[in-house]
Amino acid sequence: MNDHSLIxxxxxxxTIKATRIKQGLSQEDLAGLCQVDRSYISLVEVGKNxxxxxxxxxxxxxxxxxxxxxxxxxxxxxxxxxQNHND
Structure with missing residues (x-):
């Protein structure tokens, strides 16, 4: 995987985490709304999935x-x- 994809x-x-927190949702809340496991939300939020x-x-x-x-x-x-990377 290249740097572009990782970024x-x-x-x-x-972005998902910031939006979730701004709305006062826990990972468990969002997982329930999306019918996925809480661990999936966690993996997405840290960029592992x-x-x-x-x-x-x-x-x-x-x-x-x-x-x-x-x-x-x-x-x-x-x-x-x-932009920050190119400066």
Missing amino acids: IKQVIGK EPSVSKIFELCQGLKISPSAFFKIVEAEYEKLK
Whole structure:
């Protein structure tokens, strides 16, 4: 796996975690809303598991955020990290 893929996995995980916390949800709460195990949410949030596009849509539904808004956040965070890396 290249650095690009690793960074994206980490940004997706951090974005899910930040959104979940902002909404006052536990990992258990989000897991229940998305019908997945809590450990799956944990692995995604720390960047060890990369959710499929369909799973991202389910996570967004559980987080009450549109997939387009979610990906805009991910893209902005990715660009920040890329910019910081190039400086």
